[in-house]
């Protein structure tokens with residue numbers, strides 16, 4: 001499942017900010033899967049230089065603060 005912002009950018013389920021335009025996303029998907037492991041370092045991730053949040057590899061914008069990655 002994907003989360004869409006008001007501009008209909010698709011974001012990975014669980015994103016809090018659109019990774020394309022940085023718009024805050026409101027959760028509420030009924031089929032949200034519990035798979036978030038805070039603190040665990042997963043492979044294939046990149047760290048936000050702005051807020052130090054971990055984002056999935058390939059993201060353009062930080063899902064936490066909306067800063068551009070890379």
Ligand SMILES: [Zn+2]
Nearest residue numbers: 005009018021
């Ligand atoms: Zn967007």
Ligand SMILES: [Zn+2]
Nearest residue numbers: 048051062065
């Ligand atoms: Zn960030």
